[in-house]
Amino acid sequence: MSETPQNETPTDSESPDFEAMTRDIAEVPAVEVIVTVAVNLMSAAAVKLGLTEEGDAHKDLDEARKLIHALAGLLDAGTTEISSFHAAPLRDGLKSLQLAFREASLVPDEPGQGPGEKYTGRVFG
Numbered sequence: 217m218s219e220t221p222q223n224e225t226p227t228d229s230e231s232p233d234f235e236a237m238t239r240d241i242a243e244v245p246a247v248e249v250i251v252t253v254a255v256n257l258m259s260a261a262a263v264k265l266g267l268t269e270e271g272d273a274h275k276d277l278d279e280a281r282k283l284i285h286a287l288a289g290l291l292d293a294g295t296t297e298i299s300s301f302h303a304a305p306l307r308d309g310l311k312s313l314q315l316a317f318r319e320a321s322l323v324p325d326e327p328g329q330g331p332g333e334k335y336t337g338r339v340f341g
Contacts, residue, residue, distance in 0.1 A: 250290070250302075251298060251302050254287060254294075255306075257283050257287040258309050258310070261284050262313065264276045264277070264283060265277070265280045265316050265317060265320055266320065280313075280320075280331070281331040282331075284310070284313050284331035284332045285331045288310055288332025288336050289335055291307060291335070292335035295307075311336070311339055314330055314331060314339040317330060318339070
């Protein structure tokens with residue numbers, strides 16, 4: 217096997233084009249960035265709640281709590297900026313994750329103390 221020396225720099229064809237990446241980001245509307253981040257947080261929380269096909273393989277309620285809380289904070293701060301067209305389904309998804317967390321938790325949180333409830337208020341089924 218041939219090894220590349222560690223001090224050798226990558227060629228231009230191997231290095232990322234940061235100028236193009238910056239240009240691409242500059243063309244993306246803020247609403248799209250906020251929604252994309254929210255969807256990524258929702259997806260990660262679902263995985264950590266064990267809601268994927270692998271189920272319990274990646275389940276980690278502590279991590280899920282953090283992700284749900286961050287999602288709730290993002291939606292609380294960004295809802296007025298992204299319109300109800302985008303915010304309503306994200307809020308529904310958040311509520312579903314909060315309820316799934318409550319169901320998966322062996323020791324239930326006090327009412328209003330669950331992940332993200334600081335921002336959403338108490339979540340009911």
